[in-house]
Amino acid sequence: MANSFKTELQGVRFGLDTGFTWLARASAMVPVVLLVAIGWVIGQQAWPAMQAFGLSFLWGQDWDVGAALFGALPYIYGTLVSAAIALLLAVPVGLSVAILTTESFLPTWVREPVAFLVELIAAIPSVIVGLWGIFVLIPFLMPMQTWLFDHWRWVPLFSTEPYGPGMLTAGVILAIMILPTLAALGRDVLLALPPELRMAAMAVGATRWETIAHVNLPAASAGILGAVTLGLGRALGETMAVTMVIGNSPQISASLLDLGYTIPAVLANQFAEAVDELHLGALMYLALVLFLLTLAVNVVAVLMVRAVGMQTP
Amino acid sequence: MTKASQFPPFDAEPKAPQLRQSSGFPAQSPPQRQIFSVGMTGLAFLLGGVALLPLGAILAEIVRQGLAHFSGEVLVSLPAPVGMTGVANGFANAILGTLIMVGIAALLSIPLGVIAAVFLTEFGQDMRLLQVIRFMVVVLSGVPSIVVGVFVYGMIVLATKQFSALAGSVALAVIMLPIIILATESALNLVPLSQRMAAAALGANRMQTTLWVVITAALPGITTGVLLAIARAAGETAPLIFTALFSQNWPEGLNSPTPSLSVLIYNYANSPFIEQNDMAWTAALVLLGLVLTINILARLVMRHRIPLR
Numbered sequence: 001m002a003n004s005f006k007t008e009l010q011g012v013r014f015g016l017d018t019g020f021t022w023l024a025r026a027s028a029m030v031p032v033v034l035l036v037a038i039g040w041v042i043g044q045q046a047w048p049a050m051q052a053f054g055l056s057f058l059w060g061q062d063w064d065v066g067a068a069l070f071g072a073l074p075y076i077y078g079t080l081v082s083a084a085i086a087l088l089l090a091v092p093v094g095l096s097v098a099i100l101t102t103e104s105f106l107p108t109w110v111r112e113p114v115a116f117l118v119e120l121i122a123a124i125p126s127v128i129v130g131l132w133g134i135f136v137l138i139p140f141l142m143p144m145q146t147w148l149f150d151h152w153r154w155v156p157l158f159s160t161e162p163y164g165p166g167m168l169t170a171g172v173i174l175a176i177m178i179l180p181t182l183a184a185l186g187r188d189v190l191l192a193l194p195p196e197l198r199m200a201a202m203a204v205g206a207t208r209w210e211t212i213a214h215v216n217l218p219a220a221s222a223g224i225l226g227a228v229t230l231g232l233g234r235a236l237g238e239t240m241a242v243t244m245v246i247g248n249s250p251q252i253s254a255s256l257l258d259l260g261y262t263i264p265a266v267l268a269n270q271f272a273e274a275v276d277e278l279h280l281g282a283l284m285y286l287a288l289v290l291f292l293l294t295l296a297v298n299v300v301a302v303l304m305v306r307a308v309g310m311q312t313p
Numbered sequence: 314m315t316k317a318s319q320f321p322p323f324d325a326e327p328k329a330p331q332l333r334q335s336s337g338f339p340a341q342s343p344p345q346r347q348i349f350s351v352g353m354t355g356l357a358f359l360l361g362g363v364a365l366l367p368l369g370a371i372l373a374e375i376v377r378q379g380l381a382h383f384s385g386e387v388l389v390s391l392p393a394p395v396g397m398t399g400v401a402n403g404f405a406n407a408i409l410g411t412l413i414m415v416g417i418a419a420l421l422s423i424p425l426g427v428i429a430a431v432f433l434t435e436f437g438q439d440m441r442l443l444q445v446i447r448f449m450v451v452v453l454s455g456v457p458s459i460v461v462g463v464f465v466y467g468m469i470v471l472a473t474k475q476f477s478a479l480a481g482s483v484a485l486a487v488i489m490l491p492i493i494i495l496a497t498e499s500a501l502n503l504v505p506l507s508q509r510m511a512a513a514a515l516g517a518n519r520m521q522t523t524l525w526v527v528i529t530a531a532l533p534g535i536t537t538g539v540l541l542a543i544a545r546a547a548g549e550t551a552p553l554i555f556t557a558l559f560s561q562n563w564p565e566g567l568n569s570p571t572p573s574l575s576v577l578i579y580n581y582a583n584s585p586f587i588e589q590n591d592m593a594w595t596a597a598l599v600l601l602g603l604v605l606t607i608n609i610l611a612r613l614v615m616r617h618r619i620p621l622r
Contacts, residue, residue: 017519025436097361100358120608125601294456
C-alpha cells in the first residue's frame with residue numbers, strides 16, 4: 001500500500017516536472033519567435049510599398065500622401081543626423097561622468113549618488129522629457145540659436161533662421177536621453193579594468209590624467225565604443241521626445257537650425273490616421289528600415305561589449 | 314634566449330631618455346603636465362555638472378508647473394471640454410487606463426519572463442542554443458518601442474480592426490519581457506550551486522528545486538527587475554498611440570480605445586489650449602511620481618537583499 005502510494009506520487013511529480021521543463025523551454029523560445037515575428041509582420045505589411053517603390057524608396061525625397069508618392073530619404077537623414085548630434089554632445093559628458101564616478105576625485109558617498117542620479121534620467125518617461133523640451137528647452141536654446149545664426153550664418157550648418165524646434169534641439173534632447181546609457185556602461189567598463197594597469201602607469205611616473213588618457217581609456221576603448229554604439233541604437237529609435245521638438249518637416253537641409261523629421265516621429269504622427277493602403281505600406285516600410293537599422297547597430301554593440309567581457313577576467 | 318637578455322643592462326644610462334620618449338609619456342616640462350592635470354580635472358567636473366543639470370531642471374520644472382494646478386480633483390475627474398469653466402477637470406480615466414494596461418502587460422510578461430529565465434539558467438543544456446536565445450533577448454530589448462507598436466498594430470489592430478486596451482497591453486508586454494528575463498537571469502545566477510545540490514539531495518525534483526529553493530532565494534533580484542520593467546512600461550507612449558489610441562471617457566472594456574497618462578501628456582503638450590498644456594504638466598507630475606517611486610522602490614529591494622553567500 002505505502003509503496004504504491006509512493007510510486008503514484010512520484011508519477012505525478014515526474015509528470016509535473018517534465019511538463020514544467022517543457023513549459024520553460026517553450027517560454028524561452030518566445031523572445032526568439034517575437035523577434036522573427038516583428039520582422040515578418042512588418043515586412044508583410046510593407047509589401048505593397050516595397051512592390052511599388054522597390055529600393056528607390058530609400059533615396060526618394062517626396063512624401064505626398066495625396067499623390068501616393070513616398071520616399072524615405074528626409075526621414076532617414078533626420079534620424080541619422082539627430083543621432084549624430086546627440087553622440088557628439090553626449091559622449092564627452094558621459095565619459096566625464098564615468099571618469100568622475102570611478103576615479104577618487106570625490107569621496108564614495110558623493111560618487112555613488114551622482115552615478116545614481118545620472119542613471120535616474122533614464123527612468124524619466126520620454127514623453128515627459130519632450131514636454132520639458134517644448135516649454136523649457138526650446139525657449140532656453142533660442143537665444144543661443146539666434147546668436148549662432150547672427151554670427152555664423154556663412155557656415156552652412158547655421159545658415160537658416162532658427163524656429164526654436166529643429167534638428168539641433170532634437171539632438172540636445174537625444175543627448176540628454178542617451179547620457180545615462182553612456183555614463184553607466186562607461187563606468188562599468190572602467191571599473192572592470194585590472195588595477196595593475198593604473199599601478200604600473202603611476203609607478204613609471206604618470207600623473208592621474210596621464211594614466212587616464214594614455215592607459216585607462218585606451219585599454220577600455222573597445223567597451224566604451226560598445227557603450228557608444230548602444231547609445232546610438234537608443235538615439236535612432238527614440239520617438240516621443242524627438243517628435244515633440246524636431247519640428248516635423250520632411251526636408252533635407254544642411255543647417256542644424258532648420259526643421260527636420262525622423263522615422264520614429266513620422267510613424268508616431270501618421271500611423272493612426274493612415275487609411276490608404278500604400279500610405280500604410282510606406283509607413284510599414286519605414287518601420288522596417290528603422291527595425292533593420294537598429295537591429296544592425298544593436299548586434300554590433302552587443303558583440304563589442306561581449307568581446308570586452310571575454311578580455312576582462 | 315635567457316630571460317635576463319630581454320631587459321636593458323643597468324648601466325644603460327644614455328638609453329633611458331629615449332625609452333621615455335617612446336613609451337607614450339612624452340617627457341614634458343612639469344608646468345605643462347600640471348596644466349594638463351588641472352585643466353582636465355576642471356573640464357571633467359564642468360561636464361559632470363552639465364550632466365546633472367537636465368535632471369535637476371526637469372524635476373524642478375515638473376514639480377513647479379505640476380503642483381500649480383494639482384488638486385485631489387484631477388485624480389478623480391474626467392477631462393473637461395475645453396473652454397468650460399466651473400466643471401471638474403482631470404484625467405482619472407487616463408490613470409485607470411494606464412493601470413489596466415500595465416497590469417495586463419505585467420500578468421502576461423512576468424510569468425513568461427521568469428520561466429524563460431529559468432530555462433536559461435537552470436534547464437538549458439545546449440550552450441549554443443542558450444547563447445543564441447540570450448543574444449536574441451538582448452537584441453529584443455534594443456528594438457525601438459515605436460517598432461513594437463507598429464508590430465502590434467500589424468498583428469492585432471489590423472486583425473481586429475479596432476484600437477484596444479488589449480493591443481496596448483500586448484505592446485507593453487513585449488517591451489517588458491526582455492527586461493524581466495535579463496534581470497531574473499542575473500538574479501538566478503547569484504544563487505549558489507550548493508543550494509540546488511542540497512535540494513536535490515533531499516529528494517526534490519527540478520521543478521521543486523527551482524520553485525521552492527532557487528526562485529525563492531532570488532526573489533529580491535527578480536522583484537527589482539519586475540519593478541523596473543513596470544516603471545518602464547508605465548512611462549511608454551510610442552507603443553500606445555496607435556494600439557490603445559486614446560479616449561476622453563472611462564475605459565470601456567478591453568476591446569475599445571483606452572486612454573493612458575503618457576498619451577494624454579503627449580496630446581495635451583501639443584495642444585493649442587493653455588489649460589490643456591497646464592494639465593499636461595499636472596499629469597506629468599503624477600506619472601513621474603509613479604515611475605520614480607517604483608524605480609527607487611526597486612533599488613531599495615535590491616539593497617536590502619538578504620546576503621546569499
